[in-house]
Amino acid sequence: MRTYQNNTLKLFNSLHGKKEDFVPLHKGFVGMYVCGPTVYNKVHLGNCRTFLSFDVINRYFRHLKYKVRYVRNITDAGHLLDNDEDKISRQSVLEKLEPMEVVQKYTLDFHKVLELFNLIPPDIEPTATGHIVEQIELIKELVHKELAYEVNGSVYFDVNKYNSEGGNYGELSGRKIEDMIANTRDLDGQGEKKNPQDFALWKKASPEHIMRWPSPWGNGFPGWHLECTAMSTKYLGKQFDIHGGGMDLKFPHHECEIAQARGTYGEDPVKYWMHANMLTLNGQKMSKSTGNTILPEELLTGNNSFFEKAFHPIVVRFFFLQAHYRSILDLSDEAIIAAEKGFFRLTSAIEKLPSVQASETSSFDVQEWINQCYDALNDDFNTPVLIALFFDVAKLINNLELKNETLTHADLEELKTAVHAFFYDILGLELLSDTFRDSNKLDNAMKVLIDLRNKARLEKDWALSDEIRDRLSESGIILKDGKEGTTYDIE
Helix, strand or coil, X not given: CCCHHHCCCEEEECCCCEEEECCCCECCXXXXXXXXXXXXXXXXXXXXXXXXXXXXXXXXXXXXXXXXXXXXXXECCCCECCXXXXXXXXXXXXXXXXXHHHHHHHHHHHHHHHHHCCCCCCCECXXXXXXXXXXXXXXXXXXXXXXXXXXXXXXXXXXXXXXXXXXXXXXXXXXXXHHHHHXXXXXXXXXXXXCCCCEEEEEECCCCCCCCEXXXXXXXEECHHHHHHHHHHHHHCCCEEEEEEEHHHHHHHHHHHHHHHHHXXXXXXXXXXXXXXXXXXCCEECECCCCECCCHHHHHHCCCCCCCCCCCHHHXXXXXXXXXXXXXXXXXXXXXXXXXXXXXXXXXXXXXXXXXXXXXCCCCCHHHHHHHHHHHHHECCXXXXXXXXXXXXXXXXXXXXXXXXXXXXXXXXXXXXXHHHHHXXXXXXXXXXXXXXXXXXXXXXXXHHHHHHHHHHHCCCHHHHHHHHHHHHHCCEEEEEECCEEEEEEC
C-alpha cells in the first residue's frame, strides 16, 4: 500500500479550471474545509452527495498517511434569503420554535442521515453562532482597511474598492463585474449599498428579528459568507490546502469568501478549490416548488412516488460513487435498481474471498490491479473507474472459486489487503446482512407476481388474478390495490 511519500495525486482546481498536482502547504498535512448545511430543514439528498464525495476524499488522504484536519461547518445563523431574512429565523416562526430548537432538531437529523450513509465525522464541526466574536473582528479589520463600510447599522463589503486594490472578484466563477451589475435584482437593502455587488458582512436586526448580537454597529447578525472565512482561517490558518462544497456555492458564497480573506490577510486563502456537481431527479433539477424532490429518508424507506421500492443507504452510497464527483448524476428508478444489482453482484464475490484457496502459481497480476486502483484515485478521485476495476476483481474471485484462475498465497493475501483498503476504508462500502438481501429478493419476487397479476387483470383473466391474490394471502402476504398501484404487507 502506498503513502503520500511515494504517490502523486492530481485534483481538479476550480480556481484555475484544470487538474493540478496536489502539493500541500505543509508536507504530510492536509487542511480541508467543506461548507456544511444550513440547519433550517431536513438535509437535501443532493447535499448528501456532496458530503459523501468529500468523505471519500478525506478517506483517501488518510489512507495515504496524511495527517488530515477536516473542518465542516454548521450554518445556524446568517444564511440570508432574497429579502435579507435569515433562514433559521424564518423557520423558527413557521414551526413556532426557538431558533436554537430548530438548529438542534435539524443538526441531529443531519448527523443521523450522514451516519446511515457511513460518513466519517469531520475533525472539527464549528457553528456560525459559536464564532460571532471572530466574525466581528474580521469586519472591524475590513472596515479599518476601508474595504467595508457601515450604513444604518449594517456593514457591506466594497467590491469595487477591493478590485481597485488588486482584487479580482469573480475569478473563481469566471464572472465579470459588468455582467453582475446587469443581472442584479432589486432586493431589500440594495439602496444602502454603494454598488449592487457589495455583499452584507453584518445586518442590522429589525425589532422583530429573533437572532441578534451586539456589535460596534448596533444589534444585528452576520452575513452568510463571513462565517466560513472566520472558521476556516481560525482552524486551518490564513492559507490552507483545500476548500470544498457544492457547485452551487461557487458564486456568490465562495467568491465572497476569497474577497473577504484576501482583503483581511492580503493573500489568497485557499490553494485548491474543489466543487461537487449536482444530483438531478428523473432528468430534471430537484425543486420543492415543482415537487421534483425527494428526501433521504423517503428514498431509504420507499415512502415516495418516484421509486418502486426502498433502498439501503449503502446501496445509495454505491450509486453515488458510480459517477465522478464533478459530473451531474441523475437519480432514477431504473438507474438505482441497476446500481443495486451491480452492488449485490460485486459483494457476493467479495464475500467469497476469505474462503478462496491459494495455489502454487498466479494467473492474475495483483500488483498491476492495485496500481490501476491507485491510478484511478490519483486521477482526481475517479471512483467510477475504481468501481469498474472492482468488477474485474469480482470476476477473478469467482474464477478462483471455480479453479479457472490461481493465486499464490502471497498474492492472495495482498489481494485481501487491497480489497479491504479500497472497498471498506476508502470507498466506505460495506457488505449487507443476509436479512436485507433476503428482503430485497422478496421485493423482486413480489414485483414479478404483482406484474403478472396486473397483466391478468388487464386481460380480464379474473380467475388468475384472484388466484394470485388468494394464494399469497394464504401465505400471509396481503396485496393492497391503491391509486399509486399495488403494494403488499406481511401479516
